[in-house]
Amino acid sequence: MSAKHRKDLLRQMLRIRRFEERCAELYSATKIRGFLHLYVGEEAVATGVISALRPDEPIVSTYREHGHALARGVPMDAVMAEMYGRSTGCSGGRGGSMHLFDADRHFYGGNAIVGGGLPLAVGLGLADAMRGSRRVTACFFGDGAVAEGEFHESVNLATLWQLPVLFACENNHYAMGTALARSHAQTDLALRAASYGLPAWPVDGMDVLAVEDSAQRAVEIIRAGGGPVFLELRTYRFRAHSMYDPDRYRDKAEVEQWRQRDPVELLVTRMRSDGELDDGDLEALDREVAEELVRAVEAAEAGPLEPVEDLTRFVYSERS
Amino acid sequence: MTTIETTYREAMRAAIRDALIKDDRVFLMGEDVGRYGGCFAVSLGLLEEFGPERIRDTPLSESAFVGAGIGAALGGMRPIVEIMTVNFSMLALDQVVNNAATLLHMSGGQLNVPLVIRMTTGAGRQLAAQHSHSLEGWYAHIPGIRIVVPATLEDARGMLWTALLDPDPVLIFEPGALYPVKGELDESVREVDIDRAVVRRPGRDATVITYGATLGTSLAAAEELAGRGIEVEVIDLRTLRPLDDATLLDSVTRTHRAVVVDEGWRTGSISAEISARITEQAFFDLDAPVERVCSAEVPMPYPKHLEDAALPQQADIVAAVQRTIGDGR
Numbered sequence A: 001m002s003a004k005h006r007k008d009l010l011r012q013m014l015r016i017r018r019f020e021e022r023c024a025e026l027y028s029a030t031k032i033r034g035f036l037h038l039y040v041g042e043e044a045v046a047t048g049v050i051s052a053l054r055p056d057e058p059i060v061s062t063y064r065e066h067g068h069a070l071a072r073g074v075p076m077d078a079v080m081a082e083m084y085g086r087s088t089g090c091s092g093g094r095g096g097s098m099h100l101f102d103a104d105r106h107f108y109g110g111n112a113i114v115g116g117g118l119p120l121a122v123g124l125g126l127a128d129a130m131r132g133s134r135r136v137t138a139c140f141f142g143d144g145a146v147a148e149g150e151f152h153e154s155v156n157l158a159t160l161w162q163l164p165v166l167f168a169c170e171n172n173h174y175a176m177g178t179a180l181a182r183s184h185a186q187t188d189l190a191l192r193a194a195s196y197g198l199p200a201w202p203v204d205g206m207d208v209l210a211v212e213d214s215a216q217r218a219v220e221i222i223r224a225g226g227g228p229v230f231l232e233l234r235t236y237r238f239r240a241h242s243m244y245d246p247d248r249y250r251d252k253a254e255v256e257q258w259r260q261r262d263p264v265e266l267l268v269t270r271m272r273s274d275g276e277l278d279d280g281d282l283e284a285l286d287r288e289v290a291e292e293l294v295r296a297v298e299a300a301e302a303g304p305l306e307p308v309e310d311l312t313r314f315v316y317s318e319r320s
Numbered sequence B: 001m002t003t004i005e006t007t008y009r010e011a012m013r014a015a016i017r018d019a020l021i022k023d024d025r026v027f028l029m030g031e032d033v034g035r036y037g038g039c040f041a042v043s044l045g046l047l048e049e050f051g052p053e054r055i056r057d058t059p060l061s062e063s064a065f066v067g068a069g070i071g072a073a074l075g076g077m078r079p080i081v082e083i084m085t086v087n088f089s090m091l092a093l094d095q096v097v098n099n100a101a102t103l104l105h106m107s108g109g110q111l112n113v114p115l116v117i118r119m120t121t122g123a124g125r126q127l128a129a130q131h132s133h134s135l136e137g138w139y140a141h142i143p144g145i146r147i148v149v150p151a152t153l154e155d156a157r158g159m160l161w162t163a164l165l166d167p168d169p170v171l172i173f174e175p176g177a178l179y180p181v182k183g184e185l186d187e188s189v190r191e192v193d194i195d196r197a198v199v200r201r202p203g204r205d206a207t208v209i210t211y212g213a214t215l216g217t218s219l220a221a222a223e224e225l226a227g228r229g230i231e232v233e234v235i236d237l238r239t240l241r242p243l244d245d246a247t248l249l250d251s252v253t254r255t256h257r258a259v260v261v262d263e264g265w266r267t268g269s270i271s272a273e274i275s276a277r278i279t280e281q282a283f284f285d286l287d288a289p290v291e292r293v294c295s296a297e298v299p300m301p302y303p304k305h306l307e308d309a310a311l312p313q314q315a316d317i318v319a320a321v322q323r324t325i326g327d328g329r
Helices: A003-028 A043-051 A066-072 A076-083 A117-130 A143-147 A149-160 A189-194 A208-223 A252-259 A263-273 A279-302 B008-022 B046-050 B062-074 B088-100 B153-165 B214-226 B245-255 B270-285 B304-310 B314-325
Strands: A059-061 A107-110 A137-142 A165-171 A200-204 A229-234 B003-007 B026-030 B055-057 B078-085 B116-121 B146-148 B170-175 B182-186 B198-201 B206-210 B232-236 B239-241 B258-265 B291-295
Touching: A003 A043, A003 A066, A003 A076, A003 A208, A003 A263, A003 A279, A043 A066, A043 A137, A043 A165, A043 A208, A043 A229, A043 A263, A059 A066, A059 A117, A066 A076, A066 A107, A076 A279, A107 A117, A117 A137, A117 A149, A117 A165, A117 B062, A117 B088, A137 A143, A143 A149, A143 A165, A143 A189, A149 A165, A149 B062, A165 A189, A165 A208, A189 A200, A189 A229, A200 A208, A208 A229, A208 A263, B003 B008, B008 B026, B008 B046, B008 B078, B008 B153, B026 B062, B046 B055, B062 B078, B062 B088, B078 B088, B078 B153, B088 B116, B116 B153, B146 B153, B153 B170, B153 B182, B198 B214, B198 B245, B206 B214, B206 B245, B206 B314, B214 B232, B214 B258, B214 B314, B232 B245, B245 B258, B245 B270, B258 B270, B258 B314, B270 B291, B291 B314
Parallel strands: A059 A107, A059 A137, A137 A165, A165 A229, A200 A229, B026 B055, B026 B078, B078 B116, B116 B170, B146 B170, B206 B232, B206 B258, B258 B291
Antiparallel strands: B003 B182, B146 B239, B198 B232
């Protein structure tokens, strides 16, 4: 893998990290409202998986999806404007943090019902399969979704029909405040998925290179007609579930232990030791990301609000 | 006009077959739609004609296959998803309400869902409390989807294609009791308007507003009342969402009396909505309170005599119309 490619991965993770940190500040400043779920700590998953996809391959995501949208190439100012509820947002302001969409970039949300996006991904895969396309649909969901019936129905159906779907399970070890072992009798999620008869394996979700490597192998299997693949990406969110969460259910020491494996730091350390990154490079990257973020916030602040007269639009399609 | 003798079931099948021929993006999926031929034999023979790619038997996973229908619609297909009965559709309610009905809005107009979901509704076949309910009125509560109920052979033949042309999700509720109903159908019917309610029988003395399986009962009641000199206008709603207020109000302002007949329960129902709209918009044209004839508020019982007692019957409709007119006739 080239140094340039690693740097691209690092840039992508930094964009997500800084974006999320800024969102937390903007939430405290009451610029962003509603529920806000941050991806800090999990950046390697979206970055590594989406790096293995082509830009025209559909993505279905969850309510913790800012990182996926940014990694897919939804412009940062459109994502930030959506946080602000402005009509320049990627969902026209109607969705907010949990419902980012970008049809042109094949980004299908932004689903805030745990497990609810899985059947959609199966259907997108079905549409492709019926037309003879082996475009991969990537579906992100958490460990919490594995407890939902929709997960089991969807993985079974996709495997039964050998559909081109990548099931990317972001196991961050907590379903909101409920630890994995408190909600799953069998905590080896890859093992459980494998019982449906599809290739499934666990991946170190803090190591972006490992994630990208596994995602690459998975999409090769799928594009070769091997049916769906399940990846259990073991990761951790460093911040609370949402801005409302006092984080009473986790041990500080546990959080600290995972922070030792910060995905951004891991890659930085590796690139430094391989002589691919020095202080000057890192500063330049930081500056580049910071500037992009400043522009995104400025654009969001300046973005117009949709007129109230438009309230009842987008319930049914507008017929010309 | 050339007519053919057919049944409601055959008209539905002809509509599906026609859609599969006309548009290669159309496919049918659901439980037992293929090898079994459809739980109510609607899709009998289609697997043999169109093959397993386009007539897809699914596992008993309502949420997954309804959601897959939504996903396939987003992906450019025109799926027809069959759910065996409305009671089973509860297992897919998340997909219908949280995805099909909301994606267009949540995405700021980017993602419409051109999906058709068909399901059986209603009682009359002694199928008891988990196969007999009329929950289409519930669905009519939800913005973002369209709810249609074909009550005639013509609508059974024509509503599906019109629904497939709609860019948004359409739910078609097929009253199970109507499948064996036989009659003459204009051979040329291919699509029908689904925006408007229709006057099925004109009359001047009172308006009976209904849809689905109780259309037949209401027409029979109108016939009986005609024998006593009472001319009842019978309106078939056809579409429960969006409701065609104009047709209802035009009739009620002429007859000054309204009876709503609905196989659903009374409380919080579509009949309540219709009654409210008439009261809101035509209060001063009314000569009597709006009457409602609905199912008894019990889960549907199994024995025939109790099922009959729970459902709106011809005598109930006749009595309700007479109450609106008073003792004079």
